[in-house]
Amino acid sequence: MGTRAGLSIMTVVLVSIWFLASIEFCFAEKSVFVRHVIDGDTIVLKKGTKVRYRGINSPEIPHKDKTGEPLGWEATKRNKQLVQGRLVRLVQDDEKRDRFGRLLAYVFLPDGRMVNEILVREGMAFVCFSEKGSSFSKRLLAAQREAIDAGRGIWSIPPVRPEPYYVGNRKTLRFHRPSCPYGKKMSKSNRIIFKSRSDACKEGFCRCKKCLP
Structure with a gap:
């Protein structure tokens, strides 16, 4: 009986440790300085690390042999206004990097607002979830629906x-x-x-x- 009780307690302890570790893994946070803005959904940190905003896609700007999309430069400008030269907080979930090796993150301003969400709500980005889902999918989707109904940004332009x-x-x-x-x-x-x-x-x-x- 004592052995069984001991095993049960040990199991509970191990499960609790695993659960807490999972929470820490899924919502890793850190404060960083934004050195440069590449476009509407990608930034460069102080030491050169590139961060791709999780859960969204902004209109493309001209790159190599590709022409840009409408509002690509406007989205880039808005992103600069929000984060360039500022300290921001990165929140990551279980998908840490994209196929190009860039960090994937939700970016928060010192006042607590999420940059990803701001850009979507203003019509400066599309919601774009991966197959694995997104920790803030409901918030981002609500912001996109609001932007569509209000005809903001990219939603003011005919397809x-x-x-x-x-x-x-x-x-x-x-x-x-x-x-x-x-x-x-x-x-x-x-x-x-x-x-x-x-x-x-x-x-x-x-x-x-x-x-x-």
Whole structure:
């Protein structure tokens, strides 16, 4: 009996330690100085580390052989106004880095506001979740719905080459033009049809980077 009780207590202790460690891992925080703003969703810290804002995509600025998107420079300017030369707080969840090695983080100002959320609410960025989800997905999606309904920023501009419908992928949370090769590859079970781009974005789906719906 004593042995069983001892094992039970040990199990509870180990589970508690694991749970606390998981919380610390999922919500690692640190304060950093922003040296430079690259664009609307990427910054460079004091020692050169690049940080990509988690859960959002801003319009692209011209880069190499790619032309920029509408409001790309405006989003970059707004990001600079918010964070350049300032101390900010980074919050990370379970997805620490992207495929380019950049840190993924939610960026908070000293007054407690989340920069990711501000940019989305002002129509300076799209919500864009990964398959693993996002710790602040509800907040970001609420901000995007508000921006869409108010017609702010990117939502004040008519879509380029609007389609009669758009094809979403429930698994990847991406949506495509009907002619997009990536959209055609998805299984029927993951397929969902949206009547408009704003309908897809209101449900938390993100634009395909290839067909740019």
